[in-house]
Amino acid sequence: MKREMNLIILIIIVLVLMVGAFYFYNDDKNKTSQDAPIRGLAKENNSSTITTLPIPEILEDQNPDEKIAEYDLIAQKSTSVFVNDVETETYGYNGNYLGPVIKAKKGEEITVNIKNALGDEETTVHWHGLEVPGDVDGGPHQVIQPNESLQTTFTINQPAATLWYHPHPLHKTGKQVYKGLAGLLLIEDEVSDKLPIPKDYGRNDFPLVIQDRQLNQNGKLIYDLDMMDVMHGKHGDTPLVNGANDALLEVPKGKVRLRLLNGSNARTNRLHLKDELPFWQIGSDGGFLEKPVKLQELVLGASERAEVIVDFSSYKEGERIELFDQNVRLMTFVVGEELDKETEIPEQLTTIKTIKPEEATKSREFVLQGMGHMVNINGKQMDIHRIDEEVNLDETEIWEVSNPNGRMAMEHPFHVHGVQFQILERNGEEPPENERGWKDTVLLMPGENVKLIATFKHKGTFMYHCHILEHEDAGMMGQFQVD
Numbered sequence: 001m002k003r004e005m006n007l008i009i010l011i012i013i014v015l016v017l018m019v020g021a022f023y024f025y026n027d028d029k030n031k032t033s034q035d036a037p038i039r040g041l042a043k044e045n046n047s048s049t050i051t052t053l054p055i056p057e058i059l060e061d062q063n064p065d066e067k068i069a070e071y072d073l074i075a076q077k078s079t080s081v082f083v084n085d086v087e088t089e090t091y092g093y094n095g096n097y098l099g100p101v102i103k104a105k106k107g108e109e110i111t112v113n114i115k116n117a118l119g120d121e122e123t124t125v126h127w128h129g130l131e132v133p134g135d136v137d138g139g140p141h142q143v144i145q146p147n148e149s150l151q152t153t154f155t156i157n158q159p160a161a162t163l164w165y166h167p168h169p170l171h172k173t174g175k176q177v178y179k180g181l182a183g184l185l186l187i188e189d190e191v192s193d194k195l196p197i198p199k200d201y202g203r204n205d206f207p208l209v210i211q212d213r214q215l216n217q218n219g220k221l222i223y224d225l226d227m228m229d230v231m232h233g234k235h236g237d238t239p240l241v242n243g244a245n246d247a248l249l250e251v252p253k254g255k256v257r258l259r260l261l262n263g264s265n266a267r268t269n270r271l272h273l274k275d276e277l278p279f280w281q282i283g284s285d286g287g288f289l290e291k292p293v294k295l296q297e298l299v300l301g302a303s304e305r306a307e308v309i310v311d312f313s314s315y316k317e318g319e320r321i322e323l324f325d326q327n328v329r330l331m332t333f334v335v336g337e338e339l340d341k342e343t344e345i346p347e348q349l350t351t352i353k354t355i356k357p358e359e360a361t362k363s364r365e366f367v368l369q370g371m372g373h374m375v376n377i378n379g380k381q382m383d384i385h386r387i388d389e390e391v392n393l394d395e396t397e398i399w400e401v402s403n404p405n406g407r408m409a410m411e412h413p414f415h416v417h418g419v420q421f422q423i424l425e426r427n428g429e430e431p432p433e434n435e436r437g438w439k440d441t442v443l444l445m446p447g448e449n450v451k452l453i454a455t456f457k458h459k460g461t462f463m464y465h466c467h468i469l470e471h472e473d474a475g476m477m478g479q480f481q482v483d
């Protein structure tokens with residue numbers, strides 16, 4: 001009798017545990033899966049949770065006038081879940097992580113009302129790649145104090161491009177970008193309007209903000225730097241695309257345009273697709289290339305962008321194609337239905353007026369050197385009270401940038417504010433085909449040198465710096481004044 005009672009109690013305990021486990025599992029699933037399920041995934045007999053790739057919203061223009069646009073941006077603190085249901089503190093513009101897409105037209109006047117709701121940190125919003133005067137560039141001089149706002153107005157006067165915005169406070173950029181402050185600024189013009197390329201945002205035209213983050217053993221996103229981070233910039237083992245780890249994106253069977261941003265603090269991306277599926281690069285940092293460049297691997301230094309077109313038409317519905325950075329899977333595309341609209345990869349995308357070396361009135365040298373806290377340019381570290389280079393307004397210059405080889409030499413992505421430049425030479429030779437368009441950042445591996453040419457069309461104080469944010473924060477930055 002006693003044995004039977006024990007058996008009944010045991011059965012009841014087992015039943016309670018099973019019911020509990022069922023509810024716990026389902027609750028778990030509800031918390032991590034985002035949005036609606038993707039078509040083509042139902043067949044998947046996989047008990048693990050599925051994350052749908054988040055697509056940043058397009059920020060709403062508050063001004064009804066067609067020639068004027070007005071936007072509100074709030075830099076704020078919040079929380080996000082990246083892996084294993086763990087909530088961690090993150091920063092975002094108008095949301096919990098990253099920011100909305102600002103869509104701009106060439107010729108348009110844009111006003112952005114920026115509020116700093118970060119509580120106790122100063123910030124700035126820098127328009128990376130935008131050709132605007134120094135006082136609206138959003139560099140370390142345009143500080144927005146906690147709980148204060150800044151209204152900034154500029155006119156878009158450059159070709160269609162995928163640009164971005166992010167904080168740039170002196171010595172504190174790394175942490176704020178790492179915590180999540182970054183968003184895209186997309187410029188459209190008469191060229192992008194006419195091209196028969198994919199351009200339905202969220203249907204066959206997708207932004208992919210690629211980042212790597214380090215979550216600690218508790219799953220928290222903490223910005224602390226060890227010796228390796230100080231040397232090489234903050235790297236992490238958790239890849240994120242649009243803020244999601246290992247997410248899925250349904251794409252139409254056919255041509256798909258991806259607007260890629262390496263939004264990492266330091267990591268250089270070496271991007272490729274499953275089966276080494278080729279793709280066509282159609283744009284660099286500052287706009288369309290003249291002709292598409294067929295690639296199987298694309299290298300993007302921190303802050304560089306590229307627009308590419310991938311043709312998924314040879315895959316069956318439901319098939320999966322992964323995007324990798326070296327051997328790490330960043331995300332997976334799932335092929336869906338074909339769209340009704342035909343798109344093309346035109347042979348000619350645009351015409352780029354080549355700036356000739358003879359137009360240059362001056363030549364300058366920039367040597368990237370040092371390591372750890374000692375990283376510098378031309379032997380100098382950033383001093384906000386010092387102007388390093390004086391440039392005449394509307395003049396063209398050649399900038400020779402070198403990253404000398406040596407013990408402990410490392411790569412540096414060199415970024416110039418306020419201009420789009422052209423690369424005349426890489427290591428004494430014509431640059432590769434996908435670097436023959438407008439650029440604002442150029443990656444230099446140890447031992448490399450580049451010759452850049454640019455016309456400085458806007459007045460003001462601007463920065464040039466390494467876009468490994470820990471190098472920038474350590475002082476690998478200088479200032480030039482255009483007058």
Ligand SMILES: [Cu+2]
Pocket residue numbers: 375411412413466467468471472476
């Ligand atoms: Cu650097």
